[in-house]
Amino acid sequence: MSFPALELDLNPDFKVEVHTTQNRGFTPEEVAERCADKIISISDSANPAIQAQAHAFRKHIVKVLEFYMREAIKSDRTTVYNAIKDSGNLELAELIRRL
Amino acid sequence: MAFSGNFMCTSFKKELLYGVHDFDLANGDTFKIALYDNNASFDASTTAYTTSNEVSGTGYTAGGGALTNVDPTSSGTTALTDFQDETFSTATITARGALIYNTTPNTTSLSVTNPTVVVLDFGGDKTSTAGDFTIVFPTADASNAIIRIA
Numbered sequence: 711m712s713f714p715a716l717e718l719d720l721n722p723d724f725k726v727e728v729h730t731t732q733n734r735g736f737t738p739e740e741v742a743e744r745c746a747d748k749i750i751s752i753s754d755s756a757n758p759a760i761q762a763q764a765h766a767f768r769k770h771i772v773k774v775l776e777f778y779m780r781e782a783i784k785s786d787r788t789t790v791y792n793a794i795k796d797s798g799n800l801e802l803a804e805l806i807r808r809l
Numbered sequence: 810m811a812f813s814g815n816f817m818c819t820s821f822k823k824e825l826l827y828g829v830h831d832f833d834l835a836n837g838d839t840f841k842i843a844l845y846d847n848n849a850s851f852d853a854s855t856t857a858y859t860t861s862n863e864v865s866g867t868g869y870t871a872g873g874g875a876l877t878n879v880d881p882t883s884s885g886t887t888a889l890t891d892f893q894d895e896t897f898s899t900a901t902i903t904a905r906g907a908l909i910y911n912t913t914p915n916t917t918s919l920s921v922t923n924p925t926v927v928v929l930d931f932g933g934d935k936t937s938t939a940g941d942f943t944i945v946f947p948t949a950d951a952s953n954a955i956i957r958i959a
């Protein structure tokens with residue numbers, strides 16, 4: 711009796727993606743797209759009606775993610791503003807608040 | 810002397826059988842990703858992290874960044890694990906590829922230091938300038954996850 715060998719290797723199509731920015735950070739839209747890819751993947755071979763539903767759902771998810779990322783950014787900026795203000799750098803704090 | 814594709818290191822496969830690597834999120838080992846320029850020459854025979862040809866620049870420290878493990882799971886008859894995407898923030902660096910390696914291996918049965926897991930080829934030089942440099946791992950499923958045992 712023979713047993714099938716366990717396979718442990720990288721898929722020939724395997725690849726990591728590298729996303730970079732120049733003189734800025736990623737926007738909420740860019741991060742939301744990446745996040746949505748982790749949440750939902752849509753097979754090319756799925757039934758077209760299901761594909762359409764999945765694409766609509768993904769689009770909705772991206773919008774929700776974008777909204778809450780902006781909320782998080784605003785809230786973090788408030789925290790940063792207060793930390794800088796408390797350190798006595800009022801001008802810098804104000805610049806941060808106006809971003 | 811250049812990157813020539815993605816490789817799962819042969820030594821890693823052997824080390825799995827010795828129980829060297831633990832990918833658990835809460836209690837597992839610390840895996841890091843180090844970036845390299847295209848003078849680096851890695852393949853399946855690469856066994857350990859090296860500083861040779863490692864990139865340098867603002868926002869990058871020698872040794873690379875610590876990865877966040879994802880608890881191993883299974884899908885159908887395939888076992889798999891993954892890492893969270895890794896970002897080097899406010900970084901000015903150019904890299905052609907990377908090594909993922911284990912900084913805290915279990916050496917009870919096998920003596921290893923910073924053993925490598927995989928060699929990653931970015932397919933070309935990737936550059937960030939005073940920006941973010943993010944490595945995005947593929948979908949963690951039975952067909953695409955970075956480490957799968959089928």
